[in-house]
Amino acid sequence: MSTVTAPATTSLLQSRAASRGRRLRNHLATGLIIGSMAVTLVPLVFLVIFVVGRGGHAFGWHFLTTDIPILDREMGGGMKAAVVGTLLITGGATAMAVPLGVLGAVYLNEYGKQSRLARFIRFLSEVMTGVPSIVMGLFIYILWTLHFKSFSGFAGSLALACLMLPIVIRTSEEMLRLVPDELREGSYALGSRKVRTIRTVVLPHAAPGVISGSLLAVARAAGETAPLLFVIGIVTDTNSNLFHGPTTALSAQIFKNAISPFVGAQDRAYGAALTLILLVFVFTALARVVTTVYARRTTAAV
């Protein structure tokens, strides 16, 4: 009579061909899969809301530039010493780990390639990625703090650099591998030596990826606590000398204040947590931006 055509069966799921039991199982599985995403988003959203909510009161320019009160129970105050400490220590670690990591990656991809030694180093850097950060802290404690008998921000930098090094090596090598051999051959054909080729052709081409990988390593290092606890001292005074005297860091202050019964200290912990999350997110986002811009540039070139 009328033109009641069956709704287009886009997939088998709506058709009779799939038995009820099979359809049910499929829906159940899909539900569980979507559920796992929800289950993951819940703690993330709650954590961000909670930290922003409690840290938001304390946070601000004032918070970043005011000294840490000596007494935990004092309200207000800031995290200046920790902000300075985190920036200096992470900066120091970056200054060591990124150049060395990139050089190591250059060896692996440009010289060592598939030689036994290069494969061994590749394997070791993978192993090193898995070394717990607390072990790095102990290591630098034994090697540096025990030896020089004093705390310093630089010891913290060393510990973080040990954590960052394998990450930088691995991500940089991935990026160097993406540089087409034609570019290298072109450079050789023009009479460039290997070192010049690497410096003027290979590295510039891989730079965005290397930078983005390094930013991710920095983001990871900036949030680390365990490697710093035994080697930097953890004080409340601002120490702008990386190489001398005890200092502190945002992560260390959060750890110290988290177990404090005083609301003032807890508020500062949340303020510091918010600062740290913002710092880490900015670095992660920067890495993403660099990668996106790079991807756009290369697709435009092709």
Next chain:
Amino acid sequence: MATETLAPAAPRNLSEGGVPPGRISDRVFRVVTLAAGLLVLVILGLIVVETAGQARSWLSAEGLGTIFSSNWDPAHHHFGALALIVGTLEVAFLALLIAVPVSVGLALFVTEVAPRPLRRYFVYAIDLLAAVPSVVFGLWAIHVLLQPLADVYSSISSATAGIPLLDTLFGSPSRSGQAVMTAGIVVGIMITPIVTAITREVFATCPASQKEAALALGATRWEMIRGSIFPHSRSGVVSAVMIGFGRAVGETIAVALVVGSNQRLSAHLFGTGDTMASIIVNEFGDATGTWRSALIGLGLVLLLLTVVIGIVARSVLGRAERRLAAVT
């Protein structure tokens, strides 16, 4: 070292005699990069040597049997590591129990289920979770998770009291909410992003032809996942689990804040406990002499454990990759 080859041979300036300009800088640069690469070897070697050197007085004080005694009592100079090793494994297994199913679900969600244009953003969200520092997780867990969890623990515990096995697992719950289970939950959340990332990559390598073949034969999406994706990814997922396990074992700060610092050997998941990493953080500042040496020794045990786990994970993944290479 002598076996390396200078692949794509740098062209030589043949017209001139002697050492062509730039040749020395080529050599120097090669040595510099090699030194940077070898740094990894040096650091790892130094870590093992230095920690072992510091841990020696712990081992020699009570013999190798120390590791396998369960009595950790600094006041009476007993430093048995068994309770801590077991505690570490308990936390890590609980974390995997939570993280692995969720990660497999997440990986399937972002590769198969989510609307294509939105997939990127879900991946960003998962990566964001990975970017949250450990100490912030710990801080959040202390103030948000502990109280509700303590209530849950005590009600489950009273419901299962007297039932043989369950009583052992769920008995004597901690009143503060600081417990092995709490640490397991927090670590589970923390390792989910890394396990998801690897699982996702493994799932993505399943050839479209296999998936399409399953669908063309009339399989539902779930049947396609079970019939095409899972068999293809088994060893990759095992490797992801191992890498997650390694991370869970080494997770320190968040665990130190929520595990409750109790060094008794126990199977009570809702009771307080301790792990190797968390006891180092909590006691290192006060420790001297053999105590300090014992803590560094725990660090060494932890290092060796994670290295072994890492090597197993890698060899499983290596085998999977070889098989993939053979198939494609």
